[in-house]
Amino acid sequence: xxxxxxxxxxxxxxxxxxxxxxxxxxxxxxxxxxxxxxxxxxxxxxxxxxxxxxxxxxxxxxxxxxxxxxxxxxxxxxxxxxxxxxxxxxxxxxxxxxxxxxxxxxxxxxxxxxxxxxxxxxxxxxxxxxxxxxxxxxxxxxxxxxxxxxxxxxxxxxxxxxxxxxxxxxxxxxxxxxxxxxxxxxxxxxxxxxxxxxxxxxxxxxxxxxxxxxxxxxxxxxxxxxxxxxxxxxxxxxxxxxxxxxxxxxxxxxxxxxxxxxxxxxxxxxxxxxxxxxxxxxxxxxxxxxxxxxxxxxxxxxxxxxxxxxxxxxxxxxxxxxxxxxxxxxxxxxxxxxxxxxxxxxxxxxxxxxxxxxxxxxxxxxxxxxxxxxxxxxxxxxxxxxxxxxxxxxxxxxxxxxxx
Numbered sequence: 001x002x003x004x005x006x007x008x009x010x011x012x013x014x015x016x017x018x019x020x021x022x023x024x025x026x027x028x029x030x031x032x033x034x035x036x037x038x039x040x041x042x043x044x045x046x047x048x049x050x051x052x053x054x055x056x057x058x059x060x061x062x063x064x065x066x067x068x069x070x071x072x073x074x075x076x077x078x079x080x081x082x083x084x085x086x087x088x089x090x091x092x093x094x095x096x097x098x099x100x101x102x103x104x105x106x107x108x109x110x111x112x113x114x115x116x117x118x119x120x121x122x123x124x125x126x127x128x129x130x131x132x133x134x135x136x137x138x139x140x141x142x143x144x145x146x147x148x149x150x151x152x153x154x155x156x157x158x159x160x161x162x163x164x165x166x167x168x169x170x171x172x173x174x175x176x177x178x179x180x181x182x183x184x185x186x187x188x189x190x191x192x193x194x195x196x197x198x199x200x201x202x203x204x205x206x207x208x209x210x211x212x213x214x215x216x217x218x219x220x221x222x223x224x225x226x227x228x229x230x231x232x233x234x235x236x237x238x239x240x241x242x243x244x245x246x247x248x249x250x251x252x253x254x255x256x257x258x259x260x261x262x263x264x265x266x267x268x269x270x271x272x273x274x275x276x277x278x279x280x281x282x283x284x285x286x287x288x289x290x291x292x293x294x295x296x297x298x299x300x301x302x303x304x305x306x307x308x309x310x311x312x313x314x315x316x317x318x319x320x321x322x323x324x325x326x327x328x329x330x331x332x333x334x335x336x337x338x339x340x341x342x343x344x345x346x347x348x349x350x351x352x353x354x355x356x357x358x359x360x361x362x363x364x365x366x367x368x369x370x371x372x373x374x375x376x377x378x379x380x381x382x383x384x385x386x387x388x389x390x391x392x393x394x395x396x397x398x399x400x401x402x403x404x
Contacts, residue, residue, distance in 0.1 A: 012056060015105050016049050022100055023048025026093065052101055067098035086166050143378055150175055150371035157368060175372035185369060188357035195268065195343075195353060196336040199275035203332035206276070207283025208325055212317070214284075215291045230281040241345040244274050248346050264350050271347045275339060279332025286331065290324025323391040330384050338377070 027044030055066055071094030078090030103109055113122060153172035154160050162170025179185045210229055214222050232240055248270040255261045255269065294317070302312040318325075340355035347353070352360075354373065361367035 010105055010107060012053070015056065015101075016052055018104050019048045019052040019101060020045045022097075048097065051097065052105075055101065056105070063102055067095070067102070070094040070098040089166075146371055146374045147378065149368075150375040152368065152371070155368050157371070175369050178367075178369045179372050179376075182369065185354075185357060185373070188352045188354045191351055192337050192354040195271050195275060195351070196333050198272045199279055199336040200329050200333040202272070202276035203279030203283050203336075204325060204329045207280040207328060207332070208287050208321075210280070211284045211287035211291060212313075215288065215294075226284070229284055232278050233281040237341045240278070241342045244277070244342060245345040248274060267346075267348050267351045271343050271351050271353075274342050274346050275336035276332075278339060278342065279335050282331035282335060283325070283328030286328035287321060287324045290321045294320060323394050327388050327391050330388055334381065334384060337380075 024041045024045035027040035027042070029040075051070070071091040074090035074094040074097075075087045076090075078086035078088070109126065110117075110122060113125065117125070148163065149157065149159065151171040151173065152160060152163060153170050153174070160170050179189075213219060214226055219225070252266045252270055255266045256263055261269075298316050298320075299312050302316045303309075307315065337353075338355055340353070340359055343351065343353050343356055344359075347356075354377075358370045358373055361370040
């Protein structure tokens with residue numbers, strides 16, 4: 001007796017509604033191309049149901065051949081009616097349609113699940129993932145909308161008809177050219193590149209020392225000290241900015257009048273110190289988390305071998321906590337590079353940073369160049385987040401929490 005593990009094919013009454021829902025979901029996003037989201041929903045859902053019924057009815061072609069041929073008509077429709085970019089998306093949708101159809105029709109969605117699960121449990125299994133995906137989309141969509149708008153050929157903050165039709169004439173790099181050629185934008189960009197690294201170095205140095213000190217068991221009132229040190233990331237930023245304004249104005253007068261420092265230099269020092277204060281809590285938290293798994297017997301072993309505290313720190317402790325230190329430094333850098341409230345209170349026109357210039361571009365000049373700048377900052381943030389993830393995995397390997 002041969003037992004077949006192949007799942008039975010699903011009936012039309014199940015497959016066609018699911019394919020219609022899938023098509024309608026994508027139709028909402030492609031709706032502007034057709035004039036409205038409702039038209040896109042109805043049209044793409046109808047096309048999805050039609051192709052699904054056609055595949056089930058014929059069954060002359062193999063699964064592999066069908067999936068290879070499906071993108072062809074959708075690509076042709078996109079090219080004829082909407083242009084080359086729509087043809088590309090048509091081919092992409094055709095490929096996904098073929099995979100999703102056979103995943104539903106042949107019961108692939110149950111292949112990796114326990115066979116005793118009921119239909120309701122299977123529905124909730126995938127509904128939960130769809131809900132999580134929608135939440136993620138809700139969080140990330142405002143950021144993703146900025147990216148195509150930065151290529152707008154017109155000086156608008158909205159999608160033009162040409163962009164909605166995916167017409168190449170509606171897209172341009174002129175906002176990026178304005179960013180790299182405009183003196184105000186470049187001055188603010190270089191100010192951010194000057195202030196953020198110095199603030200990061202101070203934050204990493206003081207935050208790492210504070211975290212190591214608080215990790216010692218004999219330190220009294222550790223909880224109270226920790227609460228004070230991380231308070232800049234808890235207290236509302238506008239309150240911190242007001243307090244820093246009064247404190248650093250007095251400090252600035254002392255440096256100018258008593259020490260005789262240049263006013264412009266004093267302005268940079270004040271902003272750097274203020275941003276360092278905002279970055280220190282992130283360094284303390286990440287380094288403290290790294291020190292949780294640190295084997296303190298290593299430092300005792302180094303001391304027994306004759307190494308002093310400084311040498312033990314740099315040769316034994318620092319290499320193991322380095323991922324946490326770098327992670328905290330990246331967070332401190334992002335905090336300084338993106339901060340706008342404190343620098344508006346403390347800095348002057350000479351210390352105008354990139355976020356400050358973006359704020360002016362929205363409030364006074366209404367400059368679409370901020371869309372290009374925002375896209376660049378998104379790209380930088382993505383690179384930094386990927387770096388943080390790699391450092392997190394390396395830290396886990398060093399601490400033996402994950403396989404090498």
